[in-house]
Amino acid sequence: MQVKQPSGIVPLDYILPDEPLLMMGAGPVPIPKPVSNANAIVINHLGETMTQVIDQIKAMSAYVFQSETARIMGVAGPGSAAMEMAIVNLVSPGDHVLCVCNGFFSNRLAELSDRADANVLRLNINEGEAASLDAVQAAIIKHKPKLLTIVQGETSNTVFNHTLAQISELAHQHNCLVVVDAVCTLSTMPLEMAAWDIDAIITGGQKGLSSIPGVSLIAFSERAWDHILSRKDKLKHWCLDAKLADQFWHGKSYHYTAPVSGVLAIHEALRLVCEETLPARFHRHLRSSTALQAGIEGMGLSLYVEKKHRLNSVVGINVPPNVDAKQLLQTMSVDYRVEISGSFGPDIVRIGQMGEQSRAHNLFRTIHALGASLNSLGVSMDVPAGMSALESTLQWFDQSKTAEQSLTPQ
Numbered sequence: 001m002q003v004k005q006p007s008g009i010v011p012l013d014y015i016l017p018d019e020p021l022l023m024m025g026a027g028p029v030p031i032p033k034p035v036s037n038a039n040a041i042v043i044n045h046l047g048e049t050m051t052q053v054i055d056q057i058k059a060m061s062a063y064v065f066q067s068e069t070a071r072i073m074g075v076a077g078p079g080s081a082a083m084e085m086a087i088v089n090l091v092s093p094g095d096h097v098l099c100v101c102n103g104f105f106s107n108r109l110a111e112l113s114d115r116a117d118a119n120v121l122r123l124n125i126n127e128g129e130a131a132s133l134d135a136v137q138a139a140i141i142k143h144k145p146k147l148l149t150i151v152q153g154e155t156s157n158t159v160f161n162h163t164l165a166q167i168s169e170l171a172h173q174h175n176c177l178v179v180v181d182a183v184c185t186l187s188t189m190p191l192e193m194a195a196w197d198i199d200a201i202i203t204g205g206q207k208g209l210s211s212i213p214g215v216s217l218i219a220f221s222e223r224a225w226d227h228i229l230s231r232k233d234k235l236k237h238w239c240l241d242a243k244l245a246d247q248f249w250h251g252k253s254y255h256y257t258a259p260v261s262g263v264l265a266i267h268e269a270l271r272l273v274c275e276e277t278l279p280a281r282f283h284r285h286l287r288s289s290t291a292l293q294a295g296i297e298g299m300g301l302s303l304y305v306e307k308k309h310r311l312n313s314v315v316g317i318n319v320p321p322n323v324d325a326k327q328l329l330q331t332m333s334v335d336y337r338v339e340i341s342g343s344f345g346p347d348i349v350r351i352g353q354m355g356e357q358s359r360a361h362n363l364f365r366t367i368h369a370l371g372a373s374l375n376s377l378g379v380s381m382d383v384p385a386g387m388s389a390l391e392s393t394l395q396w397f398d399q400s401k402t403a404e405q406s407l408t409p410q
Contacts, residue, residue, distance in 0.1 A: 021333065021338070021339050022338045022339065022362060022365060022366070023339055023352075023357075024338055024339060024340050024352055024362060024366045025340045025341030025350065025351070025352050026155050026184070026207075026352050027155075027204070027207040027213075027352060028206035028207075029206065029207060029354050029356055030210065030355070030362075031210055031211065031212065032210055032268075032356055034271075034272065035211055035212070035268045036265075037268075038264040039212055039262065041264050042260055042261055043260050043264070045257050046254060050260065051252055053267050054248075054249060056267060057072075057266065057267050057270060058249070060267075060271060063273075064187055064209075064270060064273055064274070064278070065186070065191075065201055065217075066192040066278075067192075067194040067219060067221070069194065069221070070193055070194070070201075070219040070222075071219065071221075071224075071225045071246070071250070072217065072219045072220075072249070073218055073219075073245050073246065074215060074218075074249065074263060075217065075218055075240075075245075076214070076258060076262075077215075078204055078214060078216060079181075079183040079216050080108065081240065082202035082204070082216040082217065082218045083108065083109060083181060083202050084112050085202070085242060085245075086179050086200040086202050086220075087113055087149075087179070088235060088236075088237050089231075089235070089240070089243075090147055090179065090199070090200060090227060091113055091116045091118045091146075091147060092118075092233065094117065094118070094119060095147060096118070096121060096146055096147075097110075097118040097119065097121065097145055097148070097149065098136075098143055098145035099120060099123065100123050100125065100131045100151075100167075101122050101123060101125060102125045102131065102151060102157070102159045102161065103154040103156040103159060103344065103345075104155075104156035104157070105151055105154060105155055105156055105181060106150065106154055109149040109150075109151070109181060110122050110149070121143045123135060123136065125159075127157065128157065128304065128305050128306065128346075129159065129306075129309050130161050130162055130163065130309040131150065131161050132163075133163045133166050136148075136170065140170065140174050140176060144174065145176050146175075146176060147176060147177045147179060148177070148178050149179045149181070150164065150178070150179075150181070151180070151182075151183075152180055152182050152185040152189075153184045153311040153313050153314065154311065155207075155311075155313075155314050155350075156343075156344040156345070157304065157343075157344070157345070157346055157348070158305050158310065160310060160312070164191075165195075165196040168180075168197050168198050169197060172197055177199040177200070177223070177224060178198050178199050178200075179202075180198050180201045181202055182201050183203050183204045184311075184313045184352075185311075186201070187209055187273050187355070188281070188282070188312070188353070188354050189282055189286075189312065193221070197221075199221045199224040200220050200221070200224050201218070201219045202216065202217070203216060203217050203218075204216045205217070205262070205265070205266050205269065207352070207354045209269040209273065210269055210272070210354070210356045211262075211269035212265045212266075214262055215263060215266050218242075228242050239256060283397075285358045286397075287358075287394065288358035288359070288360070288363060288394075289313070289315060289353040290393055291390050291394045291397070292315060292351065292366070292367070292390065293315055294393040295363065295386045295390030296367070296386065298382070298385045298388065298389025298390070299367065299371050299381050299382055299383060299385060300380070300381050300385075300386075301317055301320070301374075302318045303316060304316030304317065304346060304348045314353065315351045315352075315353060316348040316349075317349050317351065317370075318348055319348060320379045323374065323377055323379055325343065326342065327377065328349060328373055328377060329341075331377065332369045335376070336365075336369035336372065337369075338369035340366070360394055364387065364390065367383070367390055368383060368387070371383035
């Protein structure tokens with residue numbers, strides 16, 4: 001039987017909206033022009049130009065990961081592929097793995113460990129709370145894991161594990177490797193791989209780095225890399241075998257055809273991070289997220305996570321009673337061309353504050369779209385009060401920075 005020629009196929013121009021959507025959800029995020037331009041280029045994946053690009057990516061990544069000794073590689077896949085690469089290379093069948101589970105993505109690390117035939121021990125944290133150092137310590141002492149997995153920021157429910165540095169120190173006191181998911185936090189808030197003694201950090205391109213989806217980064221500590229090199233068994237994974245990937249990223253030889261356009265895009269994304277500098281970038285993200293949160297509350301809404309446990313990179317907002325979250329998202333998208341994210345369980349919507357999202361003009365547009373959409377759905381929102389709170393918080397940050405600069409010796 002012959003397959004009929006498809007009908008009704010039209011160019012993308014006929015499918016995409018006339019006005020571009022402002023992507024203010026939990027990722028992907030808006031892409032800067034240099035990143036977009038780089039993603040339109042194709043080069044030889046084994047040529048000298050690619051070698052120079054790879055060398056610069058590793059140098060810039062060392063700055064972003066904050067480790068001069070980390071073994072850094074790209075991954076042709078989403079952040080979840082980088083997660084899997086970390087797990088399958090560091091976990092042997094039967095190993096005890098302690099997974100600190102705050103939500104959807106931290107549980108994904110547990111699932112990946114289970115698929116690697118590990119003996120998985122889930123430390124389930126109360127919804128909306130960060131991991132307790134005492135609870136982690138008790139679990140480590142009881143189960144004696146060889147590896148611990150944790151997210152710095154749980155994208156699904158906007159929880160921030162703010163004791164990550166102390167948890168890593170504690171794990172190493174018990175000879176336990178530490179794997180951190182930093183998909184939504186790398187370059188948006190402090191994360192110091194070397195100083196915090198973390199063994200593997202993974203991130204996706206499409207969030208804090210403001211690059212394209214589908215090309216990710218992974219960094220292994222010297223201790224983790226020695227562990228990988230010491231393994232005698234052959235991994236069931238081929239594309240995600242770190243020793244094979246190392247042949248391309250550090251040996252200038254062939255593994256598989258690299259996604260060259262995406263690699264060029266992530267090069268430009270990293271270059272922009274380095275150009276801005278991490279301290280300036282952290283300040284921009286903190287300023288924008290704090291102002292956004294003030295605007296949301298000023299309008300009359302409440303935030304899902306208590307402040308001491310709250311992630312700034314993705315902000316969770318309680319959906320008002322009698323409002324359907326999907327209808328709210330659709331109204332914002334169709335009427336105001338602003339897209340935010342739904343939930344993986346709690347009755348919340350989520351607004352991202354990563355990379356190019358953290359710009360004042362994006363915040364004002366998003367607050368207006370959220371408030372006006374809720375008003376149209378029958379919930380009274382004080383949009384002017386929200387806008388005022390947003391603006392005053394931005395101004396407070398700017399005045400504080402100016403005052404600080406005036407006190408700094410020249």
